[in-house]
Amino acid sequence: MKLPSGLRAVLLGLAVALLTPYVCNAETPVRITVGSKSFTESVILGEILRHLVRQAGNEAEHQRQLGGTRVLWNALLSGDIDAYPEYTGTLLQEILVKENLQTEAALHEALAARGLRMTAPLGFNNTYAIGIKQTLARQLKLKTISDLKNHPELVFGFGNEFMDRADGWPGLQKRYQLPQQNVRGLDHDLAYRGIDAGTLHITDLYATDAEIDYYQLIALEDDLHYFPVYDAVIVYRADLEQRAPEVVTLFKRLEGRIDALSMSKMNAQVKLHGQRDSVVAAGFLKRTLDLEVDYRVKTAWQRFWQHTFEHLILVGISLTAAIILAIPLGILAARSARLGQVVLGVAGIIQTIPSLALFVFMIPLLGIGGPPAVVALFLYSLLPIIRNTYAGLKDIPPAIVESAQALGLPSRARLRIVELPLATRSILAGIKTSAVINVGTATLSALIGAGGYGQPILTGIRLDDMGLILQGAIPAAILALLVQGLFELVERGLLPHGLRLQAETTKSAR
Template sequence: MQNLWETFLTRRGDLLAALGEHIQLSLIALLLALLIAVPLGIWAQNHPRFAGALLQVTGVLQTIPSLALLGLLIPIVGIGTAPAIIALVVYALLPIFQNTYTGLHEIDPAYTEAADAFGMSKPLKLVKVQLPLAMPVIIGGIRTATVLIIGTATLAALVGGGGLGTFILLGINRNDTTLTLLGAIAAALLALVFSWFIARLQKWPWRVSVGVLAALALAFGGTAVYQAIAPQPETIVVAGKLGSEPEILINMYKQLIEQADANVKVSLKPNFGQTSFLFNALKSKKIDVYPEFTGTVVTSLVKPTAKQNQAIANGADSYPIAEKLLNQQQLTMGKPMKYNNTYAVVVKQDFAKAHQITKLSQLNQFATPLKAGFDLEFNSRQDGYKGIQSLYGLTFNVKTLDASLRYQALDGGQVQVTDGYSTDSQIRQYHLLALKDDKQLFPVYRGAPLMRQDFAKAHPQVVKALNQLANRITEPEMQEMNYQVNVKGQSAAKVAKAYLKAHGLLKEAR
C-alpha cells in the first residue's frame, strides 16, 4: 500500500489527465450509443418482425474481439480516439437497444389502451406514457452499457486513444504492479461512480435524465472537437510499439525533431501492441514516423525475392534490401542505429547450466517437448517459432502470451523457454540466458525511423535530425537504458534525454 500511495503521489498529474481522457471517451461513446440504440429500440417496438434480427445483429457485434475490431478500424479511421469510440459504441448497442425494446414491449397493454382512449397520437403516447413506464428498464440498460464502456475503454491505449489503460499497459510492460493497480482501481471506481449516478437518474423525470447525460457528453465532446479544429502548430505524430525500448526511441525522436525545428510540435503515441497496427497507420497517414527494425521489414512487411532471402540468410546487411523494397511502397527508412536487436530464445541460467545448454540446437536433447511461452507475433513468424520448427526441427508445447508477460511466466516457472530480444533488460533482471542462434535463423535487426517518402521529402530537417542516431547506441547501452526504465523506474523521456546529452546530440537549453 505504501508503494501504491507513493506512486499515486508521483503520478497524480498523469493519472488525472488519463482519467479525463477516459471520461471523455466514455461519455462520447455513451451519447452516440444512446442516439443509435434508443431510437432503434423504439422503432423495433413498432416493427416486431425486425426486432429479433436487430437483437441478433447487436449481439453479434458485441462478440467481435476488441483487438480484432481495433485492428480493422485503424486502416479506415486511423489511430487515436476515433477507432476507440467506434468500438465502444459497438459494444454498448446491445444492452441499450435490448432494454429499450424490452421496456417498451412489456408495458401493460391497459396503459396504452387508456392512452388510445384519450385520443393521444403515437408521438404523444410515446412521450407521456410509454417512455416514462419503460424508463427504469432503459436506465438499467444504460447502466450496463456504461460499465461495459468504461471497462473496455482501457484498450484505447493500444491505439493511442489515451485513458486509464495507459497506466495498465505501462504497469504490465514494466512489471510494476503499482501502475497496473492505479489504472485498474481508477477504472473500477469510475465505473462504480457512473453506475451510482445513472441509478440516481431513475428518480428524475426521464427528459431531465436524458438531458443531463447529453449535456455531460456534449461538454466533453465539445472540448475534443475544439481541440481538433483549433489552430495548432504543425504536429508530427511519432508512434512506437509496446515496450520500454520503443518508448525510449520515440522520446529521442521527439527531442531531436523539436530541437531541429522550434515551430514543430511532436505528438507521441507509445505502447501500440502490434507491428501491423503501426504499419497500417503509417501507410494511411495517421502517423508520420515510428521506429522499426530491418529484420522485421524483410520478414513481415515486404516480400524479398528468393535471391534476397538467401543473401539475408548468408549474413548480408538487410538494410539496403529493406530500403529498396520499402521504396516500392512509397516508404523509406532513415539510417539505422548500431545495435542489433535480434530475436533470442531465452531460458533461465540455472536451467541452462543444469542441462549444459548454450545453443538453440541443443534443445533437441529433450524427449518431452519443453513448455514455451511465445508472444503471438513471434509464434506466427517465419523468423520466429515457424522457423525454429523448420530449421532446427524443434517442437515446443506453446502457450501464446502477451509480450509483456512472457518473462514473468519464465521467471515463475510456468514455462521453460520464451522469446525475447537481445537488448531486453529482463535478461539481466531475471538472470536469464539468450541461447546462441547457431544456425542463424534470426536476421539482423537494426532499428531505424520508418516514414512515408512524401513525408521525408516535405521534412528534410526531420530526416536530418533523426539520422543523427545513425550507427549509434550499442547493445549494452540499449540494454542499460531499458534496465533504467523497466527496473529502476525512470521515465523513458528522462533516459532518452540523458543519452542524447551524454553523446552531444542534445544542446542545453539557454
C-alpha cells in the same frame, strides 16, 4: 478490406464529425506524430524521436505503445503517424515478406515505392534470441538451440507476436526440428515472470532486453543461423523531407550512435529502475549528441486529468451516439418481427467480435487514435440498448396496448404517450449495461492510440508496475460506477410516478 460504399460513407461521416475536436488546431506550424510499439525499447526510441522533433521547433506527438507492428505500419502508410522505430528483420521477414527482398538496397527501394524512407541502422542489432535460466541451462547442459531437441519436456512460452510471425516460432520449430508440444503464446512481459516462477522454461528474448541480466537468463546460441539481423532503424514518410527537413537531419544523427549496451542500459533504467522514458531519452540525447532538449514531465495529476478527459470523450461520444441510434432500432425491432430479427442478429454478431479485434478492424477504415476507438465503442454499446428497448416494448401487457389502440390513438402517439414511458425502466437498464461495458472496454482503446485510462494500464503491464495499472484500473471502475449512478438519477427523474407506485404495490403484495 472491401466495404459497401454506403457503410463506408456513414463511417467516414461519423469519423469526420468525431475528428473535429482532434484536428481543430491543424493550422499550427508542422505537427509531427511519431509512434512506438508496445515494448519499452520502442517507447524510449519513440521518446527520443519526439524530443528531436520538438528540438527542430515543431509540434510533436508520440502515439506510444500501439498494439502491434501492423497497426504502426498501416498508421505510417496512411499518414496517421510520420515515423516510428522499426527493425530491418521485421521489415524483411514480416511486413514485406512477400517481396522476398535480399539486399538493403532492395529494402530501400521497396520502402520508397510506398512513399517511405529509412535511416541507416542506429547501431544495435536487437535480434530475437531464445532465452533460458542460467541455472537450468547448466543443469541440462544446454548451449545451443539444437540442444533443445533432446528435451521435449521443456515448456515454451513465447510473446504473441513471436508465436505467429513467419520468422518466429513456426519457422524456428521447422529449422531445428524441435519436438516440444507444450508451447504457449502470452504477453512477453508475463513470459519473464513465468520463467522466473519456473512455470515456463524457454522464451523468446530481444538481445537488448533489460531483463536478461535481471532474471539471470542466457541466450542459447543460434547454431543454425535462423534469426535474421534486426538492426534498429527509423522508418518515416518520404514527405517528411519536404515538410520538416530539419527533423530528418536530426533523425539521421542517430545513425550508428546507439550500441546494444547503451540500449540495454536505457531499457533497464526505465523498466527496472522506474525512470521515466522521457527523462531517459533526454539523457541519452545529452550524452550522445550533446543536445539539450527541453522536456517537461507531466505531473501525476496532469496525466490523470488528461486520461480522464480522453476517457470521458471516448465514452461520452460513443455512448450518446449509441443511445440515439439504438433506441429507434429497438423500436423498429419491436414493431416488425422480420426487421427485429435482422437488427437483433446484426447487433448480436457485432457483440461477439472480441473487443480488441473490433478496435483493430477499425484501423484500415479510420486510422488510429480517437475516431476508430469511438466507432468501436459505439458499435459495442448498441446491443444492450436495442435489446432492452425491444424487450421493454414487448413486455407491455397486451391489454394496455389494445386499450391504447381502442382509444383511436395512432401508432406514433401510442408509442410516445403509452409504450415508451412504460418501457422506460427497461431501456434505462440497457443504457446502464452499455455504459458500464463501454467504460471498461474503453480502456482497450489505448492500444490504438486513443489514450484514456487504458494508457497507464498498458504502461503498467509493460513495466510490471502494479501501481501504474491501478492508476488506470481504479479510476475506470469509479467512472463506471459514476456513470451508472448518473443514469440512476436520470431514472429517478424519468420514471413515471405511477410506475414506481406499481412496483411498490407488487413488491408489498409478494
